[in-house]
Every structure is written in structure tokens, then in C-alpha cells.
Amino acid sequence: MIMRHHLKCYGCEGLFTVRLGTEPTKGTRFYIPCPLCGYPNKGLMSGMELEDHRLDLECELANGPDPEISGAPVITVNPFVPSRYDADSLASEAVSVGMFPTMTVLQLLGDEVYEAFQTERHEAIEAGRSAWPEVRKLFRFYLLGNDQMFTRIANEKFGLEWEPTTAHERTTVAYQALGIVTTTITGTTGTSAEGVIRRFGMKHTAAMKRDDSHLMAFRSRGQLTAATERDLFTEIDRFVDQHESWELGLLSRFVGPEAKSELEELVLYRDEFATVRDLYQQGFELACKCLWPLVAAQNTLKRSSPDDFGDAHPDSVPEKLRPTNLKKFDGLANAYKLAYVTQVPGWESFADLLNNRRRNTIGHAMAHHDLRTGRVTSDKDPDGMTYLEFLGETLGVFEALSTLAQVLRAVRVASSPDFNVPYDWKPGMTPPADAQTAPRRRG
Ligand SMILES: [Zn+2]
Incomplete structure (x- = not known):
């Protein structure tokens, strides 16, 4: 009104x-x-x-x-x-x-697209307001390891008709609930999440069969992924909590190339740059910390070891920085990590979701929101981008985070304590459950 x-x-x-x-x-x-x-x-x-x-x-x-x-x-x-x-x-x-x-x-947008935009927008807002609080509760009990409360919420609030009794079952339930809401918030127009996750699932499953070192790498990184899981959930929670401030980023995904210049002229009279930039920056950094399972799956599939980068180096990565194992990959600058991921067919979309050039503009110490022009600029990039485009970038980071959460799920399932690796695990033994299919009880 x-x-x-x-x-x-x-x-x-x-x-x-x-x-x-x-x-x-x-x-x-x-x-x-x-x-x-x-x-x-x-x-x-x-x-x-x-x-x-x-x-x-x-x-x-x-x-x-x-x-x-x-x-x-x-x-x-x-x-x-x-x-x-x-x-x-x-x-x-x-x-x-x-x-x-x-x-x-x-x-x-025109009538038809406008209607589609409004539908996705309102579904996203509604998911953040009404569904997220329950997911947040479920996921917090999951992180706390309160199995009893976890099961109660899953049964009562999510209609789960069975009792998840193992850690990897709880992992699957928790991430499915998370995924339903984050997917709705991301919307369906212009998203790549489904393809990225499907491709990762296939590669990950094949990598498990290909060489045991793949599973061992995931298991040995158990501590690391437990901390990442908590950070990732906390960050996604912050994004959803502040959803109102960046949800209009969705508009950029509905505007065709011919209307882009018109979009450029629109101003959004919001004054929340500091809040949204903080989300954007933290989310960007964290997403880049979660890229390694993609690279690990690709390495094992191609060269039988998650640590083996072979000769598949992007041109942009200087020779002396080319990683020889996952640990060295962890230490790379974000731009280089992204170069390894985006050179794999099907994962190119990360170059858009986590655009390093735009990150440099937004994250620059001198970046600010010019209320007169409605643009976000820095002294390095005086043209910058419109505030709406900036919100679109923020949505991109959110999509990257929610996609990578589902990638992390596979790591968490594969390295679940239910499977008695690493203590009795020996090379040559069958790897545990396929992380991408619904887990079955063992035995
Ligand atoms: Zn005046």
C-alpha cells in the first residue's frame, strides 16, 4: 500500500x-x-x-x-x-x-514474466518466514547431537514417518529439510544448483568406486567438515534472517538481455548496503572454502586420487602455485580455487555465482552505495554496479552456499561415524553407502 x-x-x-x-x-x-x-x-x-x-x-x-x-x-x-x-x-x-x-x-518484464517473478518472489519470502524457523530448529538439534529432539521435530514438523536412528540418516534428513527451503528461496529461474549437485553426485559415486583414497580423504577431513558444516549452516541462517534486505536480487534473473539497460536505470531506495555487503563477503569466503569436494571428486575420477591434480591446471593459475594435493588447494586464493572448479563441464556456473571481479568491487574497502546514483562503486571501479545488481550478486552467493551445503552432505554421509572407518578400514574394502541415494540401514 x-x-x-x-x-x-x-x-x-x-x-x-x-x-x-x-x-x-x-x-x-x-x-x-x-x-x-x-x-x-x-x-x-x-x-x-x-x-x-x-x-x-x-x-x-x-x-x-x-x-x-x-x-x-x-x-x-x-x-x-x-x-x-x-x-x-x-x-x-x-x-x-x-x-x-x-x-x-x-x-x-511483460505480463507473463512479471507473474512468474511475483510467484517465485512470494514463495521465497514465505519459505523464509514460515518454513525456515522449523528447519533452523531441526538443524540446530542436528548440530547439537540431540537425537531425541531431532527425531521429534522431524516427525512432528516435517511429517517424517520413520525414526532416523543413525548419524548418516539424520544427516540426510537434516540436509533434505535445509535444501527444500534454500531451493525455494533461490527460486527456479536461472538457477544451476540441480545440475551441479547431480553431476557431483555422479562423480562422487564413481570416485568412491574408483579408488578408496577418495573416501579416505573425506574421512580424514572429518573434523574440518564438521566445523565447515556448522559455519555453513550459521551463514545460511544469517542470509535467511536478512532475506528481506536482498530478496529483490531475484529480479535480475527475470530480466532479458534487451531490458538490462532499463534495469540499470532503476533505483531501489534501500539503505542496507553495510548489512548486505557483510553477508555477501562472508558468504563468498565460506563458499570458496567448500569447493574442495568438487575438485576431489573430479581428481579421483580422472586420476584415481583426490590429491592428484595431474596436468589439469587452469591457465590463470601460476605454475608455482599449482597444488599437488587437497591441502595445498585449501591454501589457494579464491580466484584460483574457482578456476579449478569452473573448468569442469557442468560446474561453470560458479563463475557467475561467485564472480571474483565483482567481489573485488563490492569487497573493496572504499566501496560504497551512492544514494544519488543508486550505484555501488569503489575507487578501483568507479562505474560499479547498480544496487539491484549487487543484490543479484548476493543471491548468487546464497545459491552457491545452498548448493555447496548439499555437496557437503555427501561428505558428511560418507564420513559418518556409523561406518567403522577409519579404524577398521583397509584399502580394498567396499566403501560405505552411496551418499546420493537414500541411506539404508546397514546389515
Ligand atoms: Zn531538501
Whole structure:
């Protein structure tokens, strides 16, 4: 809904009217650029219901009867929908597309795509709000090792009709629940997760059969993956908790190449750069720490050892840095790790999801959100990107994290304490359950 407010600009003290788009929100930081002087008047709105809606503004409300400020400029600001800057500021209230931000997006996408976008968007928001709290609870009990509570939540909240009695069964249940919600939040348009995970599953299964060293590598990294599992869950939880601030990144996946330049002109009046950048950066770093199982599967499949990189080095990786085992791979810079992964057919999408060039712009110490232009820039990259593109990059990192969580699941299952490796494991013995199929009880 749109609320009208008459405001006195905090900067120039001039009077103007804002038509402020309002939606249920846990808390949204935004700004209203003064149509007279350009000063970004900051604000915070919150409230999931209309009754408890709260608006805090840096500038004063200019009370008084309407006629007093008739003729004052009007601006439409909707922190939930991108719109054209200056579309109607300084203009009369004549109907123009820019006045109705939703119309702007509708025009940009066309009816059909707009509807698909709205459907995915609302499913994503709903998944984060209503399904995630239960998944969070389930996963926390999984991490705590409270098997009793884990089973209770799985039965009561997820309709699981059997009792997961082994660690690898609980791992599978926990990650399936996680995956359902993260997949919904990522949406289906323009995603690559399914293909990446399927390909990894095939390679991983084949690698287990190919050489025992593959399983041994996963087992010997048990401690490492336990810590990574906790960090990965914590990070995904932070992303979902802050979903409102970056969910509009989804829009970039619905805009065709011909409309890209129009998207460039849209401004989103949100003022949450610091929050979202923090998610983006931490998520990016963590995702790069979780790439090794992909590389391990590829190495074993091709050369019978997860540590054997053979001659398959990307050109971009300097000769002296080329890893000779997984441990050395762990120590590589993110760009080089990504180069190893993205050279494998089917995994190229990580180059888009974790775009290192954009990471350098966003993560640069001088990077900032220019409220006038609506762009994220740094002194190294003065052109930068639009805030919407930045949110699109953040969605990319979230997709990478949720995809890699499912990759990590295979590692956790394969290295489960249920299988009496490494103590009684000997080369030549059959590796335990196939990590990608539903686990069966042993014996
Ligand atoms: Zn002003």
C-alpha cells in the first residue's frame, strides 16, 4: 500500500510530499531523496501487521492542512519495488509510469514474466518466514547431537514417518529439510544448483568406486567438515534472517538481455548496503572454502586420487602455485580455487555465482552505495554496479552456499561415524553407502 506523508526535508528544510510504498517488514532501512535538494532523508519502517506498523524518519513530518503545501513537489519512494529516480519528483501528479513503481517493473518484464517473478518472489519470502524457523530448529538439534529432539521435530514438523536412528540418516534428513527451503528461496529461474549437485553426485559415486583414497580423504577431513558444516549452516541462517534486505536480487534473473539497460536505470531506495555487503563477503569466503569436494571428486575420477591434480591446471593459475594435493588447494586464493572448479563441464556456473571481479568491487574497502546514483562503486571501479545488481550478486552467493551445503552432505554421509572407518578400514574394502541415494540401514 502507499502512504502519503508531508515532509520537511532534513537537509534544506523545504516541504514536499512523499508517496511511500509500505509492506509488512521486520525492519527496512530506506531513504527518501528530497526532490528540492537531493538530500537523502533516511528512515526505518517495521511491522508485520498494519496495526503495529512503525515509521521512524530522520526528517520531520510537516503537519498541517494539505492546501498549505499544495504545489509542493511529490516523490514516490517504494523500498520494496525498484523505480526510476526523478521519475516524478518536481513533476505534478500527472500519471506517469514512474509514479507507480510496480508498473515500472511490470512494463520491464511483460505480463507473463512479471507473474512468474511475483510467484517465485512470494514463495521465497514465505519459505523464509514460515518454513525456515522449523528447519533452523531441526538443524540446530542436528548440530547439537540431540537425537531425541531431532527425531521429534522431524516427525512432528516435517511429517517424517520413520525414526532416523543413525548419524548418516539424520544427516540426510537434516540436509533434505535445509535444501527444500534454500531451493525455494533461490527460486527456479536461472538457477544451476540441480545440475551441479547431480553431476557431483555422479562423480562422487564413481570416485568412491574408483579408488578408496577418495573416501579416505573425506574421512580424514572429518573434523574440518564438521566445523565447515556448522559455519555453513550459521551463514545460511544469517542470509535467511536478512532475506528481506536482498530478496529483490531475484529480479535480475527475470530480466532479458534487451531490458538490462532499463534495469540499470532503476533505483531501489534501500539503505542496507553495510548489512548486505557483510553477508555477501562472508558468504563468498565460506563458499570458496567448500569447493574442495568438487575438485576431489573430479581428481579421483580422472586420476584415481583426490590429491592428484595431474596436468589439469587452469591457465590463470601460476605454475608455482599449482597444488599437488587437497591441502595445498585449501591454501589457494579464491580466484584460483574457482578456476579449478569452473573448468569442469557442468560446474561453470560458479563463475557467475561467485564472480571474483565483482567481489573485488563490492569487497573493496572504499566501496560504497551512492544514494544519488543508486550505484555501488569503489575507487578501483568507479562505474560499479547498480544496487539491484549487487543484490543479484548476493543471491548468487546464497545459491552457491545452498548448493555447496548439499555437496557437503555427501561428505558428511560418507564420513559418518556409523561406518567403522577409519579404524577398521583397509584399502580394498567396499566403501560405505552411496551418499546420493537414500541411506539404508546397514546389515
Ligand atoms: Zn531538501
